[in-house]
Amino acid sequence: MQEGRKPELEAIEPWKDPTAAPYILIQDVTRKFGDFMAVNNVSLNVYKQELFCLLGGSGCGKSTLLRMLAGFEEPTSGKIFIDGQDMAGIPPYRRPVNMMFQSYALFPHMTVQDNIAFGLKQDHKPKSEILERVASMLELVKLSSFAKRKPHQLSGGQRQRVALARSLVKEPKLLLLDEPLGALDRKLRESTQFELMNIQDKLGVTFMVVTHDQEEAMTLASRIGVMNLGQIVQVGTPSEIYEFPSSRFVADFIGTVNMFEGRIIDEDNDFVRIASEEAGCTIFINHGVAAPPNAHLCVAVRPEKITITHEAPAQTAENCAHGVIDGIAYMGDMSVFNVKLDSGKMVKVTRPNLIRHAEDAITWDQRVWLQWDPSSGVVLTT
Amino acid sequence: MSRLGYLPLGDHLAVSAEPLVRALVRIPPVRWLLNLFGRVTSGRGLVIAVPYGWLALFFLIPFLIVLKISFADQLIAQPPYSSLVDVAEQGYVTLKLNVGNYLFIAEDALYWKAYLRSMQISFFSALICLFIGYPMAYVMARAEPRWRGVLLMLVVLPFWTSFLLRVYAWIGLLNNNGVINNLLMAAGIIDQPIVMMRTNFAVYVGIVYSYLPFMILPLYATLEKMDLTLIEAAEDLGCRPLKAFMTITLPLSLPGIIAGFSLVFIPALGEFVIPDLLGGTETLMIGKVLWDEFFSNRAWPIASAVAIAMLSLVLVIMSFQHWLERRAEAAR
Numbered sequence: 001m002q003e004g005r006k007p008e009l010e011a012i013e014p015w016k017d018p019t020a021a022p023y024i025l026i027q028d029v030t031r032k033f034g035d036f037m038a039v040n041n042v043s044l045n046v047y048k049q050e051l052f053c054l055l056g057g058s059g060c061g062k063s064t065l066l067r068m069l070a071g072f073e074e075p076t077s078g079k080i081f082i083d084g085q086d087m088a089g090i091p092p093y094r095r096p097v098n099m100m101f102q103s104y105a106l107f108p109h110m111t112v113q114d115n116i117a118f119g120l121k122q123d124h125k126p127k128s129e130i131l132e133r134v135a136s137m138l139e140l141v142k143l144s145s146f147a148k149r150k151p152h153q154l155s156g157g158q159r160q161r162v163a164l165a166r167s168l169v170k171e172p173k174l175l176l177l178d179e180p181l182g183a184l185d186r187k188l189r190e191s192t193q194f195e196l197m198n199i200q201d202k203l204g205v206t207f208m209v210v211t212h213d214q215e216e217a218m219t220l221a222s223r224i225g226v227m228n229l230g231q232i233v234q235v236g237t238p239s240e241i242y243e244f245p246s247s248r249f250v251a252d253f254i255g256t257v258n259m260f261e262g263r264i265i266d267e268d269n270d271f272v273r274i275a276s277e278e279a280g281c282t283i284f285i286n287h288g289v290a291a292p293p294n295a296h297l298c299v300a301v302r303p304e305k306i307t308i309t310h311e312a313p314a315q316t317a318e319n320c321a322h323g324v325i326d327g328i329a330y331m332g333d334m335s336v337f338n339v340k341l342d343s344g345k346m347v348k349v350t351r352p353n354l355i356r357h358a359e360d361a362i363t364w365d366q367r368v369w370l371q372w373d374p375s376s377g378v379v380l381t382t
Numbered sequence: 383m384s385r386l387g388y389l390p391l392g393d394h395l396a397v398s399a400e401p402l403v404r405a406l407v408r409i410p411p412v413r414w415l416l417n418l419f420g421r422v423t424s425g426r427g428l429v430i431a432v433p434y435g436w437l438a439l440f441f442l443i444p445f446l447i448v449l450k451i452s453f454a455d456q457l458i459a460q461p462p463y464s465s466l467v468d469v470a471e472q473g474y475v476t477l478k479l480n481v482g483n484y485l486f487i488a489e490d491a492l493y494w495k496a497y498l499r500s501m502q503i504s505f506f507s508a509l510i511c512l513f514i515g516y517p518m519a520y521v522m523a524r525a526e527p528r529w530r531g532v533l534l535m536l537v538v539l540p541f542w543t544s545f546l547l548r549v550y551a552w553i554g555l556l557n558n559n560g561v562i563n564n565l566l567m568a569a570g571i572i573d574q575p576i577v578m579m580r581t582n583f584a585v586y587v588g589i590v591y592s593y594l595p596f597m598i599l600p601l602y603a604t605l606e607k608m609d610l611t612l613i614e615a616a617e618d619l620g621c622r623p624l625k626a627f628m629t630i631t632l633p634l635s636l637p638g639i640i641a642g643f644s645l646v647f648i649p650a651l652g653e654f655v656i657p658d659l660l661g662g663t664e665t666l667m668i669g670k671v672l673w674d675e676f677f678s679n680r681a682w683p684i685a686s687a688v689a690i691a692m693l694s695l696v697l698v699i700m701s702f703q704h705w706l707e708r709r710a711e712a713a714r
Contacts (some may be wrong), residue, residue, distance in 0.1 A: 070613055094615045105615035119619035170619065288451050 013237075014047035015223065023048040023206055024069070024174060029078030031064050038064040040230035041078070046223075051200055053217040056227035057253070061208045061368040066176050069208065070099045079342075084340045093122070098172040104163035106151040107265050110160050110310040112146040113138070123216050128197045137165040140199060157188045164196070168203065181216055214254050218242070226250050236314075242302075247382045251300040258306070258347045259301045259380075262290060272379065273318075275298055278345040284318040285373040291381050298380045303348040305376040308337060308367050310360060319377075321347065321370045325362060337362065339370060445693075452686035453479045463682050483687035493671065493688065502583070503649035503657075507589040511646045512588070512639065516540065519601035519638075520631075523608070532604070537595050548660050549588055556584050556660070580662030588637040588656035593649065597642040604638030605631070636710045644703045649695055668692055670712040 022045035031039040046052045054062040066277035068080060080087040082096060098119070106115050108116040116137055121128045138144045151159055160183070167175055180196065181189045181361045197220060200207050202223045205329045211217050217224050218238040225235045226249075245251035250258065262276035262283060269273040274283045276299065283299050291297055313320055318339035326346065327338035330353075349370060362368060383516040406412055421427040454463035455478075468476045522533045540548060555561045556578040563575040578584055608631065616626040654669030661667070668688065675685035 070618055072612075093612070093620050093622055097618075099615070099618045100494070101611050101615055103607065103609065103611055105611040107612060107615070107630060117623075122625075166619070182468035 008118065010239040011219050014050070015045065020047060022046060023050075023083055024208070025079075025081040026065075026069075027066070027081070029068065029075045029080060030049045031061075031068060031073060032076045037061075039068070039075075039231045042230070042232050044235065046206065046208065046233060048206055049142060049200075049204050051197070051209065051220055051222045051351070053209045053211060053216040053221035053224045054227055055211055055214060055224050055253075057212055061230040062212075062227045066099070066178055069174065070097055070176055071095045091351060096173040097176060098167040098170055098174075099168040099176040100178065100180055102182055104159050104183075106159060106162055106166070107308065108151055111148050111150055112143060115162055116152070116166045116169050117168065120326060127297060133169055137169045140168075140202075141165045156183055156185075157192065160184060160192065168199070168205065171203070172205065172381050174206050174208060176292070177207060177347045179211055179213075179276055182211070184211070189216070193354060193373060196220065202242075213278075217355050218254075223364070228253075230355055244302065244378060245380065248279070248298055248300075251380060253376065256303050256348055257300045258303065260345070262299055264293055264297070265291060265293050266288070267291075274379070278341070278343050279321050279342055281316070281320050282318050283377055284374050285377045289379045289381075291379070298299060300378045300380055301372055301376055303336065303350040304339070306347070306349045306372045308339070308349045308362060308369070310362070310366070312369050313371050313382050315371070319372050323368065323370070325364050325366050328362075328364065337368075339368060386625070387686070402663045448686045448689055451682050452483055452690045453481070454686075455480050455482075456681055456683050462680050479684070481541070482489060482692070483683045487687055487691060491665070493668075493691075496666045496668045496671045499666050500651050500653075501691045501695075503589065503645045503665075503667060504583060504653075507586055507593065507650050508597070508646040510586065511594050512643060513595055515597035515601055515641075515642060519598045519605055521599070522602050525607035529652055530606070537598050537602075538709045540595065545592065546655065548592065551593065552584070552588055552660060553579065557589065579660065582665055584660035584663065585657050585665050585667075588660045589646075589650050589653060592656065593646040596645040596649075600641035600645065601635065601638040604635045604641075606633055639706060640703060640710060648699065651696060651699075652692060667681050 003213055010187040024044075024046040026042055026044040029039060029042050031035065033043055033280035042061075051290075052066060064073060067069055068075055069082075069087075070322075071090060073089065074088070086254055087095065107118065110118070113134055116134045117130050120133060121209075125133075129264075135144070138147055141160060141164060143161055143165070146154065146158060146162075151162065154162065156281060160180070164180070167177075173226060184192060193216065208218070209220055211220075223235060224241050225232045226241060227233065228249050234241060234250045236244070241250065245254060245257075251259070252255045260274075260276040260279040262274035262279070264272060265282070266273035267274045267289065269288045270286065272285050272289045274285070274297070274315045276283055279299075285299070289297075308381075310347045316322075321339075321341050325337055326340040329338075332353070334350050334352045337351065339347045339349055342348060347370060387650075407416065437690045450466060451463050453466060455460060457464050464478070464480075466478055470476055518537075520535075522530060525533060527640070557563070558575040558577065558579065560579070562578070563572075566572045567575065578587075594634065600683060612630050613626050613635070616630050617623065621629065652669045652672075654673050657665045657667040658668050658673070661670070670694075671686050675681045675688060
């Protein structure tokens with residue numbers, strides 16, 4: 001499901017340009033509810049036209065951060081700037097920000113058209129302009145024939161699109177989306193994801209999406225901020241977050257991962273060797289690690305980066321474990337193998353089902369060899 | 383379509399009961415009765431039958447009695463009205479309906495003035511209740527959940543003492559030498575007592591005070607279940623809080639407003655105790671007129687006609703309210 005962004009957008013990486021000014025600047029923002037730190041000293045830069053995803057489990061503070069951007073909550077300390085303007089004390093109705101609510105919050109007593117026109121009417125725009133902009137929004141979300149319907153006469157997907165149109169019609173500097181696809185079923189979610197990205201491309205509005213669904217974040221985002229316990233633990237592009245998680249939490253939260261506990265036995269600037277009893281071998285990694293010798297740490301290896309074979313590979317001393325198949329989950333496009341190593345450690349390995357009926361199919365209780373590349377392991381010290 | 387089966391039994395001709403019963407069951411009135419019986423004796427039917435029976439016994443039958451009396455002639459007798467059905471000689475049964483009572487209350491200005499005044503007092507009382515009750519219900523609905531129960535209790539608390547007692551208490555407050563006048567005079571604000579008792583003002587105070595909970599409760603119910611993110615959405619789209627209230631909260635609480643308004647207006651229309659205890663001669667409310675006709679004049683037929691006319695009025699108002707509610711619902 002990693003379709004990724006369009007190439008021309010991937011080329012734009014303002015966060016790598018030290019001279020680029022962030023569009024949304026969050027400085028040391030903390031929000032307390034009583035003794036509870038909902039958001040704990042968060043700093044974040046988001047650039048113009050980005051689609052930034054705040055990803056985290058429930059109660060991690062991502063929604064509170066979003067609500068502070070919208071103006072529904074004030075930070076206990078810290079500052080928020082949007083396009084250079086300090087947002088302190090500015091009520092929601094005067095912020096250049098619009099929000100798409102998780103429940104959509106469509107006004108039940110108004111038609112689709114009136115819902116979308118609501119924001120423009122508050123700005124006392126001329127009637128002809130309102131009609132024109134509402135019509136073009138309806139066209140954008142492909143709901144032109146539903147203008148006179150009430151929200152309760154629409155399906156979930158249609159309501160989602162009305163909510164999107166309503167929040168976009170004022171052309172906000174920043175659009176906040178709270179779990180935008182959470183209420184849709186799986187098939188609809190996938191098609192809507194791409195629709196959302198297309199609309200963002202077309203309008204060039206900066207999007208900030210809150211989600212707990214890592215797949216959604218991976219597909220949508222130009223960058224992801226992973227949150228845990230009120231703090232941002234890592235910010236990066238989807239592939240950075242996936243391939244180079246900075247902590248055990250991130251590695252574990254994004255996708256599936258195998259963790260091997262180990263101890264550094266040999267290291268240099270461009271490699272490190274880690275002895276792991278759990279893996280039953282020495283793990284060799286072809287890049288240096290900032291950790292003291294003999295340090296206890298963790299190596300993360302993604303399931304798809306491990307190859308699984310019946311025969312022993314050429315060398316079995318490094319990056320090679322061996323165990324018994326404990327379980328197989330057939331997923332259609334691929335199979336997941338649970339392998340029990342001699343140390344008792346369970347390892348997950350995925351393999352794409354390239355051939356319909358493989359002659360050498362791996363089945364239960366067989367002894368197998370696992371092997372991975374020196375570039376596959378990620379050392380995690382925290 | 384009845385078919386009878388004949389069974390040759392020796393020399394006798396016996397009629398089997400079964401086809402006969404089947405034929406009987408097909409006769410419409412029998413079928414209906416059996417259907418009704420079947421429905422009533424099912425569990426569902428029994429559950430429904432109890433409240434229906436209650437309503438029939440204590441509402442429908444008394445109503446029919448009142449309706450009957452309203453068409454009778456007044457007599458100096460026991461009971462003080464004529465019978466509608468006369469069994470004349472030669473076995474003729476005559477039905478005498480006297481519409482004179484209705485004509486009488488239509489012609490006499492006293493009655494329609496009383497109706498108008500009742501409507502006026504009930505309408506404005508309901509309006510005042512709305513203006514006092516809406517903010518109260520709003521605050522209650524937006525209070526922290528743990529406080530809501532307490533606030534709700536406080537609203538319902540007056541019901542724990544007798545309604546009559548509470549109205550009497552207002553006499554003590556509003557009298558010329560009552561609490562309010564005494565306090566104001568002691569404070570030197572006034573030197574003559576303000577006449578409040580036996581005025582329309584006292585009646586308004588009594589009705590608003592007594593019926594306020596009936597306004598607050600339905601309002602609270604609609605406001606409490608309202609989705610607060612709608613307000614946030616409105617503010618997010620550039621709507622100031624007051625305007626958000628006017629364009630979102632108020633229209634969405636319309637069903638509660640209609641329900642609360644009717645719950646105050648309709649019972650206040652027939653109110654007797656409050657105008658009797660707190661009102662003066664100027665307060666001519668229909669409940670009081672009815673009471674006078676019934677007990678002072680012993681004019682049962684006239685009193686019944688007044689009651690039936692009021693009931694028709696309430697029915698008209700209720701169907702209007704129903705129509706409003708349906709429209710409010712369709713607007714959702």
